Amino acid sequence: xxxxxxxxxxxxxxxxxxxxxxxxxxxxxxxxxxxxxxxxxxxxxxxxxxxxxxxxxxxxxxxxxxxxxxxxxxxxxxxxxxxxxxxxxxxxxxxxxxxxxxxxxxxxxxxxxx
Amino acid sequence: xxxxxxxxxxxxxxxxxxxxxxxxxxxxxxxxxxxxxxxxxxxxxxxxxxxxxxxxxxxxxxxxxxxxxxxxxxxxxxxxxxxxxxxxxxxxxxxxxxxxxxxxxxxxxxxx
Numbered sequence: 042x043x044x045x046x047x048x049x050x051x052x053x054x055x056x057x058x059x060x061x062x063x064x065x066x067x068x069x070x071x072x073x074x075x076x077x078x079x080x081x082x083x084x085x086x087x088x089x090x091x092x093x094x095x096x097x098x099x100x101x102x103x104x105x106x107x108x109x110x111x112x113x114x115x116x117x118x119x120x121x122x123x124x125x126x127x128x129x130x131x132x133x134x135x136x137x138x139x140x141x142x143x144x145x146x147x148x149x150x151x152x153x154x155x
Numbered sequence: 156x157x158x159x160x161x162x163x164x165x166x167x168x169x170x171x172x173x174x175x176x177x178x179x180x181x182x183x184x185x186x187x188x189x190x191x192x193x194x195x196x197x198x199x200x201x202x203x204x205x206x207x208x209x210x211x212x213x214x215x216x217x218x219x220x221x222x223x224x225x226x227x228x229x230x231x232x233x234x235x236x237x238x239x240x241x242x243x244x245x246x247x248x249x250x251x252x253x254x255x256x257x258x259x260x261x262x263x264x265x266x267x
Contacts, residue, residue: 045198081164083245083257084199099254131198144255146191146198 043068045147047132052152054119054126062117062150064132071137073115074144077101078129087130090115091138119152127154157182159248161258168236169266176231176261178220178246188229189247189255190220199245205229216240241265 045066054060066073072091076084086099090109104123109115115134119126129151133144158181168174180186187206191199203214210222220231229246246258 047198081259083259084255085257086254089254133199143189143201143204146200148198149196151196 045132045134045145047130047147047150049150050148052150054152054154056154057121059118059120060152062119062130062132062152064115064117064147065113066115066132066134066145066147067113068134068145069112070134070145071112072135072142073109074133074135075099075105075107075115075117076131076133078131078149084131087117089138126152128152157186157248157256159246159256159258161244161246161261163261164259165262165264167264167266170238171235174231174233174236174240174263176244176246176263178229178231178258179227180229180246180248181227182248186248188220188222189249190214190218190229190231191245191247191257192216193243193245193260195242202231202244236263236265238265238267 048063074089075087078084085101087105088107090096096107106118129149131149132147135142135144160179189204190202193199202218203212205212205222212220218233222229243260243262245260247255249255
């Protein structure tokens, strides 16, 4: 079955540590996205990638980094520079970014900083 | 910049009753509009979308939404709510490029 997988489902981190969240898709989609979800704030875009080896900052990119070395994979690193990293992180993908194409979402990773 | 307002943070509906969730958007041109549903601890699932044409859009799970340009609204409706509909619902808008702007969500509670 095609879809998006995120791992791990739950992640705990000590303050000052970097941590990488995995996102893999087998939908053959060109575009991928990372969102952060906090209670009462909806989803906010962190980074997006339109194609391999290319990515752009979203609305809240500070303290985060990404890479897109393969079409299927778009890992997100939460760095120690992110002041309030505890949140639910959602990865999404779409066929491309021309006009609009539906974004498909993964099941999410809940990150907790201890 | 475009924005989405969902004025109701929580809504409680009796099982079998009708449902309407409100969504207002701000955007100067023709928007592309979406409703997503999220079960606790899960990702988002697309319920329906509006791009153009008929302003009444049918979606999955018996949901529908009506686009009203004059009111800048895209309200979600369901004639008879089931207990399994309890979830959080997000309205979103995009201008045709890839950036989705989400509302803050409405949590639906279904009472027996």
